[in-house]
Amino acid sequence: MSFVTRGFRGRPRRTDEGARLPPGQYVTRGFPVLSAGPTPRTPLREWTFSITGEVDQPRRWTWDEFRSLPTETVTRDIHCVTKWSKFDTVWEGVSVDVLLEGVETAAEYVMAFSDGGYTTNLPLEDVTGGKAWVAFAYDSQPLEPEHGGPARLLVPHLYFWKSAKWVRGLRLMAEDGPGFWETYGYHMYGDPWREQRYSGD
């Protein structure tokens, strides 16, 4: 159980931020980069995005085809499991609802997969209904490779490791299964408001 840490005062609290900040987080004005390995660099002429797995008809878009789809610009707060949160980040991307439009499936989960081998699992309902995008621009600029460019998954309501960088597709699955960080002890779902950082939380 928690005890008071002798002598610790903490920063003066900003009341306007309090309600927006999930438990255990602090606000950053920067944009930290975290990753498990070297940054993948797939040329755009080789890039594709796929919907695969438990679907009647798999789909695939080239970069040009992907960039012809309708896009949205959204402003969201994002929360990293390493404790930093960043408010009002602005992204442009294609809604996952658009990518899944007309897809016939009984699957309830997806595994997002990326260049470099990264994966992360999510319930299908957490990437649909206006909750997720495949984002190609941040702050009105093309998404930089270090931040996941040319395109990353964006799922702001969950910890940001679920917003897979360098995303290349979604594989629909009947059952949930752990992706990369989930295999290493991170939470299967990852709700920042319930502080679901690690398995067992």
Add this chain to the structure above:
Amino acid sequence: MVEETPRVRSLVLAVPDWRGHRAGQHVDVRLTAEDGYQALRSYSIASAPEDGQRVTLTVERLDDGEVSPYLVDEVRVGDRLELRGPIGGYFVWEAEKTAPLLLVAGGSGVCLLMAMLRHWAASASAVPTRLLYSSRSLRDVIYRDELGRLGAAGDGLEVILTLTREQPAAWTGFARRIDREMLTEVACPTERLPLTFLCGPTTVVEAAADLLVELGHDATRIKTERFGPTGG
């Protein structure tokens, strides 16, 4: 407590029910103020698994930090801290791995890699190991004496410093940021399939990881742990 450099301090914690850890893991430290406010931060475990129930955290004071100034300047012997861990399972090295080991550290990134080096030493590992450690000056080198001893022991570890801003008189070592030529000299031939761990500010790690891949190293054998925003 050990004052490593003017800005960096190591806290040696006795953790009675500690179940052990692997080199490269970290802990979450939770601090609670009197009004109930809590701050949570992650710190690398700098000690070897062989240290038993003693866990060492090395903390650098960040000027605008909320937690690090407290841990570096305020904490006294006998204080109690709340820890959760060990956490992480990807960026770990165990002495059972026999591939040559390359550790590349930028600044306080060395703290996480130090757990691997200490584990290497404590397990009397025969794995040929190199640490390339980039620091602004000799004064900022963390664990300086210990690294000197380990490197001089001739057991198969080489410690290579590069001092990027200030060098002492008669310095014959590297005196610049990590670059292609330096990595070509320091990294072992790609055919020997080394395992590489990089830890430090993202600017340093990104550049070095990219260079290693360009030099032909297998990206799947390169693990990175970074902190800080792009563009420094």
